[in-house]
Amino acid sequence: GVVVVAQDVTAETEMRAAQQQLFESEKFASIGRLAAGVAHEVNNPLMGINGLATVLLEDEAVAGEGREMIALIQRESRRAAKVTRDLLSFVRADDDRRADVDLDDVAREVAELRAVPQRAAGVTMVLDLAGDLPPTRASRAQLVQVLINLVTNAEDAVEGRERREIRIATWRTKHCVALRVDDSGAGIPEEVRPRLVEPFFTTKSPGKGTGLGLSLSFAITERHGGTLRASDAPGGGARFVLELPLSQGSGVRGQGSAAIG
Structure with missing residues (x-):
C-alpha cells in the first residue's frame, strides 16, 4: 500500500515565526530590565557629581580655570544623565x-x-496647522517627546546655514491625522535613512547627540500604530512625516496657519 503524509507547511512557518517573535520580545524585555538597572545605578552617582559641582560653583572663592573645569564637570554629568534618561525612555513606555x-x-x-x-x-x-483636527488616541507626553526630538534635530540641521527655517504642518486623511516637519538644512543622505531607527546611530559630532532621539521617536510612533518616514523636503532639507490613526468616532473638520520666530 501507499502511505501519504500531508504537512501544513504554512502553519509550521507561521508557528516558527510566532516563536521567533516571542523570543525577540522576551530578549528585548530582558535587555530593558538590564538597561533600567544599569541606568539607575549610573544615575545615582551622576546626581551626586552634579550636586557637588553645583555647590562648588555657588562658592565665589572658586574662580579662574578651576571654575571652568567644575562647570565642564557639571555639563558632562548632566549630558550623561540625559543619556540614561533617553535609554530608559527607549526600553520602556x-x-x-x-x-x-x-x-x-x-x-x-x-x-x-x-x-x-x-x-x-x-x-x-x-506653523501651518489644519485647525480643529480630529483627535488621535495617544499618550500626549510621548507625542510631545516625538515632536521635540524632530524639531531639535531640525534645529541642529539648520545651524550655521544662511536660511534657518523649520516648518510644521498638520492635516488629516481618511484614516489618520498627519504632521510634517521640514527644515532648510542639508537633508539626509539616502544611504543613512535606513539607519535612523538604530539606537545610538548619529551623524552628529561627538557630544552633540546621543543617537537615541530619532530611534525613540520611531519606537513611540510604532507603539501608537502609526508611521514615521524620512525623505527630502522640496527645495532641499529634510522632511519627517508622522501619521497616526484617528481616534474612533472622529469627524471631518477645518484649516488655519500661524508663524513663530
Missing part, C-alpha cells in the same frame, strides 16, 4: 496613558517650548 490628543495642540506646545532657544539661534519656526 514611560507615561503611556492614552487619551484623545489634538496634533495641532502638540505642535503649538512644542513651538512654545522651543521659542526661546530658536530665537537665540536665529531660527524661524512656521
Whole structure:
C-alpha cells in the first residue's frame, strides 16, 4: 500500500515565526530590565557629581580655570544623565496613558517650548496647522517627546546655514491625522535613512547627540500604530512625516496657519 503524509507547511512557518517573535520580545524585555538597572545605578552617582559641582560653583572663592573645569564637570554629568534618561525612555513606555490628543495642540506646545532657544539661534519656526483636527488616541507626553526630538534635530540641521527655517504642518486623511516637519538644512543622505531607527546611530559630532532621539521617536510612533518616514523636503532639507490613526468616532473638520520666530 501507499502511505501519504500531508504537512501544513504554512502553519509550521507561521508557528516558527510566532516563536521567533516571542523570543525577540522576551530578549528585548530582558535587555530593558538590564538597561533600567544599569541606568539607575549610573544615575545615582551622576546626581551626586552634579550636586557637588553645583555647590562648588555657588562658592565665589572658586574662580579662574578651576571654575571652568567644575562647570565642564557639571555639563558632562548632566549630558550623561540625559543619556540614561533617553535609554530608559527607549526600553520602556514611560507615561503611556492614552487619551484623545489634538496634533495641532502638540505642535503649538512644542513651538512654545522651543521659542526661546530658536530665537537665540536665529531660527524661524512656521506653523501651518489644519485647525480643529480630529483627535488621535495617544499618550500626549510621548507625542510631545516625538515632536521635540524632530524639531531639535531640525534645529541642529539648520545651524550655521544662511536660511534657518523649520516648518510644521498638520492635516488629516481618511484614516489618520498627519504632521510634517521640514527644515532648510542639508537633508539626509539616502544611504543613512535606513539607519535612523538604530539606537545610538548619529551623524552628529561627538557630544552633540546621543543617537537615541530619532530611534525613540520611531519606537513611540510604532507603539501608537502609526508611521514615521524620512525623505527630502522640496527645495532641499529634510522632511519627517508622522501619521497616526484617528481616534474612533472622529469627524471631518477645518484649516488655519500661524508663524513663530
